[in-house]
Amino acid sequence: MQEYSALSLFKNAFTSHKKWQPAWRKATPKKVYDAIIIGGGGHGLATGYYLAKNHGIKNVAVLERGWIGGGNTGRNTTVIRSNYFYPESVALYDLALRLYEGLSKELNYNVMLSQRGMLIGAHTPMQMEICQRIANAMQLNGVDGELMGAEEARERVPLYNSNEDARYELMGGIWQGRAGVARHDAVAWGYARAASDMGVDIVEGCEVYDIIMKNGRITGVETNLGSIQTENIGIAAAGATPSLTQMVGVDLPIHTYALQAFVSEPVKPCLDTVILALGTGTYVSQSDKGELVFGGGLDRVPTHGQKGNLPVQEEVISGLLEMFPAFGQLKLLRQWGGVVDVVPDSSPVIGPVGPDGLFINCGWGTGGFKAIPAGGWLLAHLLATGEHHEISRPFDLCRFAEGRLIDEAAGSGIAH
């Protein structure tokens, strides 16, 4: 692997930057693999990387129907945080955040993690009470989270509407200083490059038509590029996961909805944190290019189409303008949608399902990007050992039959 550094940049300048190698190999599938990962987004590529790095299993393929990072990894609003309520969730999302903190160095790939802090803003005394409860829970769980008062919140976000007639006056909220944003494509590409370097095959344009099993054990997959044998499959395919598990007769507690995101035209720096307002449900940050990146709630019509609908666009944009009237001057540059896999308790499903050798990592809903390193770490652990990691165990599918849900929609008010 070609090392990326200031020196290599300097050296390559002498050859007009024409000698850079591709970041990862374009692989064609072999006949047999020790493990196959279906889905070449962040979670799938991270799984490939940690299988090779943590467990020394390098005869691995990551199969991607389209191009890597072209699904939700390339469609999200790049926010990373771990401000959840239940200890199980905090352990999971903070594992991801801690791994993100060292990721650029580990992968030798700048994922542009910017821990600029995130404010969950309240506008009623009741919401402040909820914020206090969540901040307390975060502190008990050992994560940095604090209640922020109105004055400091307004100082942090000076453009927020503080007029006397403001509909959603900012009363303060929960502050997590380690939260922030990262470059989403770089996360996918960084993992792909590092995994490929250790021998993991990344196969793009490879669609799985069928999952083959024999005597209750996975034996391989049928794809548009032919049959591939393996005894271990990990699925990290978000909204496409239910269609895949149904090939072996497993239904999942997943509904698929479109989630939209928006960017404005670029402007000079005007917002240096991430802010989510509980009153409007809209959240926004400013990208390094200066665009305002924002989004809100789910479209209410279950779909597999990667596009959004108009009523939710109106809601999200009107929410943004209530918070920041000044942004009404900006033009909307792009709008898009991704298909997210929503679970009744707004927590992911990680663990074995169906025949021996099949594992899933899905149900991240609207919050999958922030969890990429943890999702990959835990799915790799499952594939390598066949057993749950301590952190993934509470998220097993069996929690639905056992009635042991981890309801973050009720706990932290995060409705994904």
Add this chain to the structure above:
Amino acid sequence: MQHFPCPFCGVRDETEFHFVVEAGKPRPEPAKDVSDDQWATYLHLGKAHRGKAKEIWLHQTCGLYFLMNRNTVTREIISSEYLPEAEE
């Protein structure tokens, strides 16, 4: 704005409707014979159909629960109809 057809009211804006459940999931009964797994399957598990789907929707403004056939990829509405009468 997408439009959905309510069998009683006719074509209305999507904001008036609410997705309820995938059709064809009978409630397991009698309750005393239902295992935890069967109940969890009934309550939570589904197909999340990609393509043609048959679903129960609620028209919130008139309160009618009805069946809708639609395509979840293209968003085409195929048909909508009253729910069949419950068997005695």
